[in-house]
Amino acid sequence: MREDIQSAILETIARRPCTLVDLTNILGLHANEVNKSLDVLEADKRVSVTRQPRGQFYQICTIQRVGWSFSILIEGLCHYLR
Numbered sequence: 001m002r003e004d005i006q007s008a009i010l011e012t013i014a015r016r017p018c019t020l021v022d023l024t025n026i027l028g029l030h031a032n033e034v035n036k037s038l039d040v041l042e043a044d045k046r047v048s049v050t051r052q053p054r055g056q057f058y059q060i061c062t063i064q065r066v067g068w069s070f071s072i073l074i075e076g077l078c079h080y081l082r
Contacts, residue, residue, distance in 0.1 A: 017059035
């Protein structure tokens with residue numbers, strides 16, 4: 001079940017960064033369930049957090065180089081590039 005939640009989170013934030021509240025509303029899950037999965041994804045360097053005026057936004061791990069950025073969708077690659 002947790003892997004399904006993680007996949008749903010990754011698919012959602014691949015489209016656009018989301019806050020915890022956004023994710024709970026979009027996925028129809030309790031905040032505790034989403035938070036547990038976000039903690040795992042963040043520890044695995046699969047998602048990153050950006051603080052914005054509206055809150056913390058979760059997004060697919062992004063690597064920035066020479067003024068441009070691209071999203072890494074290959075699992076685990078962010079971890080090896082850091």
